[in-house]
Amino acid sequence: MNQTIETILNHRSIRSFKKSPLSEEEIHTIVKSAQAASTSSYIQAYTIIGVRNPEKKKKLAELAGNQSYVEENGHFFVFCADLYRHENIGKWEGADVMASLESTEKFMVSLIDTSLAAQNAAIAAESMGMGICYIGGIRNDLEAVSEVLGLPRHVIPLFGLAVGYPANDSSVKPRLPLHAVYHEDGYKTDEAAMKAELDRYDETISSYYHERTGGKRSDRWTEQMAKMLSGKKRMYMKEFVEKRGFNKR
Incomplete structure (x- = not known):
């Protein structure tokens, strides 16, 4: 590197x-x-x-x-x-x-x-x-x-x-897992695999916020996105x- x-x-x-x-x-x-x-x-x-x-x-x-x-x-x-x-x-x-x-x-x-x-x-x-x-x-x-x-x-x-x-x-704020954003030879549309990957990412993000805020915040990434995208901006x-x-x- x-x-x-x-x-x-x-x-x-x-x-x-x-x-x-x-x-x-x-x-x-x-x-x-x-x-x-x-x-x-x-x-x-x-x-x-x-x-x-x-x-x-x-x-x-x-x-x-x-x-x-x-x-x-x-x-x-x-x-x-x-x-x-x-x-x-x-x-x-x-x-x-x-x-x-x-x-x-x-x-x-x-x-x-x-x-x-x-x-x-x-x-x-x-x-x-x-x-x-x-x-x-x-x-x-x-x-x-x-x-x-x-x-x-x-x-x-x-x-x-x-x-x-x-x-x-x-x-540094954790990003999505590499395989969530990098697909080879075409888009991977397996929703079950996507859900499992995002579930693991949610755990990472929740722990990140919990540690950073001393337990005051522990929201998940998918939770953030659903809330944000539900509103009109x-x-x-x-x-x-x-x-x-x-x-x-």
């Missing part, structure tokens, strides 16, 4: 950061690492917005559900799916690109490109001794987030990334995405 793999396998979300702003060099290294990620057909369909302004960080923290670590970190990045520059390229080059930009395919490309870039950024930060926490809470109100960041049409903020030097450590998303000029065809 090499150092890169050790960094990846040691990942945990950090929600408490030292009051040490990242240097320009650290920020640029993280962004350049994000840019080195694979991109579909060289489209590079994303933009990364670094948020320094204290009032904007405070507002984003509120919009994300009052998550303090959105405001208090070394640096806060917002990763956006971005086809705005490609819309302008079409105008400048005299090409009709709108049907393509509004397609489900290019919507998926922009989501995938952005996610690949973000994970590169996360690994780069962790390899430098920093901690990270992805912030999906900014999708609670994307209209307001877009207003805070001044985002044009064909740009969607997908998630934030809080980065900084950890003030407190946390333990951010159901405005389809309308917002189409309003932004994505996924219309």
Whole structure:
């Protein structure tokens, strides 16, 4: 096992950061690492917005559900799916690109490109001794987030990334068993085997929470998922995405 793999396998979300702003060099290294990620057909369909302004960080923290670590970190990045520059390229080059930009395919490309870039950024930060926490809470109100960041049409903020030097450590949360997510030569649909595997995972997760919280919590993973998926959350998303000029065809 090499150092890169050790960094990846040691990942945990950090929600408490030292009051040490990242240097320009650290920020640029993280962004350049994000840019080195694979991109579909060289489209590079994303933009990364670094948020320094204290009032904007405070507002984003509120919009994300009052998550303090959105405001208090070394640096806060917002990763956006971005086809705005490609819309302008079409105008400048005299090409009709709108049907393509509004397609489900290019919507998926922009989501995938952005996610690949973000994970590169996360690994780069962790390899430098920093901690990270992805912030999906900014999708609670994307209209307001877009207003805070001044985002044009064909740009969607997908998630934030809080980065900084950890003030407190946390333990690695157990993932699903390898065979639950890795199938060879086709999808394995044996429900009995799936149930048995998830039952064992539930025991692992329940023990993890029990130990971490001193017995105050011992819920199972399947219990968490059933509860979460039974509710309706951010159901405005389809309308917002189409309003932004994505996924219309």
